[in-house]
Amino acid sequence: MRTVDEHLADILKSVPVLAPLELALLEAEGAVLAEPVAAPVPLPPFDNSAMDGYAVVAADIAAATEAAPAVLPVIGDIAAGDAGVSAIRPGLTARIMTGAPLPAGADAVVPVEWTDGGTATVRITRPAPPGHYIRRAGEDVLAGQIVAAPGTRLGAAQLGMLAAVGRPRALVRPRPRVVVLSTGSELREPGEELAPGQIWDSNSFMLTAAVTEAGGVGYRETTVGDDPGQVLRSLEDQLARADAVVTSGGVSMGARDVVKEVLTGQGTVQFHKVAMRPGKPQGFGLLQGTPVFTLPGNPVSAYISFQVFVRPALRAMQGLPPDPLPTVTAQLTQEVRSPAGIRHYLRARLEFAGDRYRVTPAEGQGSHQLASLAAADAIIVLPAGVEAMAAGAHVEVMRLPS
Ligand SMILES: Nc1nc2c(c(=O)[nH]1)N[C@H]1C(S)=C(S)[C@@H](COP(=O)(O)OP(=O)(O)OC[C@H]3O[C@@H](n4cnc5c(N)ncnc54)[C@H](O)[C@@H]3O)O[C@H]1N2
């Protein structure tokens, strides 16, 4: 048996990092930047107004009050997008809109709420210091400043930033395309009738969604039965379009463990027993250069295996640190027991109790018991050396994607 850490290290040292390519901004959502992006101009590019109001010379309104307003002639309107804005001389004002360029000569903006809103002349009832409601050129970003570093995953805010510095495309490592394939002659599609001995395929739906949650693009393949030739053909067909393949089922000790049978000796694929529960039988290797993860068939085993091994590997393929799911330390609400010598992953529910996290293990911990996983929001991780933990003890808890 090998440890979880040994198996993960083995995977991480052989998964390839995806080659960068140029993508249009919205195609790059979820991709990881492979170049530094610098601002070609400052942001904002020019001094502009932060409010709808009037551009003034601050000294002209220094004495303005409700009782004795400053009254100024309005020379015109300046809207956002206007070019060639005329200068303001002392004693004059211009109506200005939010985002419009500040006219030369003006050094403050008075919001419309402090005025009578006049269009020929305006009465201003409060003073404003120089600089008031002016957004200066470069106060967001300086020209030449790096606004997104290589290794940044491009989410909404980062894509907005790239657009704001005028970039229509970016050099990125794309989201890995992951083909998910369930194996097992007992499996039927949800919606089909079940004959005796059959069950509906749940793993491929679960794992395809898990790929998305982990930042990849999941493709669910049609389930294959236990025919070795069919399984091998189906796998080989996928290699061309996949950056990685995830299978479930057929890797244990049974007479019909077809994935193990057809992949043993293929590429660099190897099968191991890993000291964990659930998820003991694992296979991994490169097939024609493509990483193939052969996860065990029991649904909870497949899910935990995905989170522990596949998720960090997909991150590594995008050049990201292979971080595990985020963990917190939590206090057990009840005692837990664990077999010696294996790392035990227990489905649980986490709650924040004012000043600390408390965690309650679920009732059904069998690796076929998907209901307790579907109701869980966390996984208690008991190290291999632990055989029991009392209520009140502190444990490490992985938070599940929500
Ligand atoms: N003699 C031994 N038997 C088993 C061992 C062992 O060490 N010695 N290990 C057990 C453990 S632990 C696991 S986990 C499973 C792994 O088995 P396989 O990966 O070969 O998976 P299957 O036999 O194909 O299926 C196991 C179980 O899961 C159900 N299944 C499979 N695929 C799906 C799917 N897509 N959706 C829903 N359910 C699925 C399948 O019907 C079986 O009930 O082996 C133990 N046995």
Ligand code: MOO
């Ligand atoms: O390890 Mo199996 O994955 O426990 O049911």
